[in-house]
Amino acid sequence: MADKIDPVRRSANMRAIRSQHMKPEMMVRQLIHGMGYRYRLHRQNLLGKPDIVFLSRKKIIFVHGCFWHSHECGMAHKPKSNLDYWIPKLGRNKERDAENVAELEKQGWGVLIVWECETKYHEILKQKLLWGSKPKPAKSLTVCNNSIITSRQPI
Ligand SMILES: [Zn+2]
Numbered sequence: 001m002a003d004k005i006d007p008v009r010r011s012a013n014m015r016a017i018r019s020q021h022m023k024p025e026m027m028v029r030q031l032i033h034g035m036g037y038r039y040r041l042h043r044q045n046l047l048g049k050p051d052i053v054f055l056s057r058k059k060i061i062f063v064h065g066c067f068w069h070s071h072e073c074g075m076a077h078k079p080k081s082n083l084d085y086w087i088p089k090l091g092r093n094k095e096r097d098a099e100n101v102a103e104l105e106k107q108g109w110g111v112l113i114v115w116e117c118e119t120k121y122h123e124i125l126k127q128k129l130l131w132g133s134k135p136k137p138a139k140s141l142t143v144c145n146n147s148i149i150t151s152r153q154p155i
Helices: 007-020 022-034 083-106 116-120 122-129 139-152
Strands: 052-054 059-064 110-115
Touching: 022 052, 022 059, 022 116, 022 122, 059 083, 059 116, 083 110, 110 116, 110 122, 116 122
Parallel strands: 059 110
Antiparallel strands: 052 059
């Protein structure tokens, strides 16, 4: 088939795409670090080699590139050539992602997927990264409740 890229060229292209996708992961790491959390990187012994692991909290974050993991966000360009190569490959990635998450959750891990397209919006992403954390007790709310109770007391 004439339109197929030779293997050497293809792996060069894949490396180029992959290195672009390093950036979102760095962004997430920086945000988490800035939020005061400490974590480990790429635990090789865990399924799917998660990008960020909180051992004591038993939580895992995967930072997924929208293209490689077929995010339906419109940011991931759909391959237009070599479809017989890309469609099955990306399909397998997606299946493997789902299997990994299911298995990790079965093992008791909390799993969060952060998409590349979400890393543009830091404030929204920060909220997402707080997942599972207990909200701080709102002192003003307590005061407010007290005053409601006081006003309801019979005179
Ligand atoms: Zn996306």
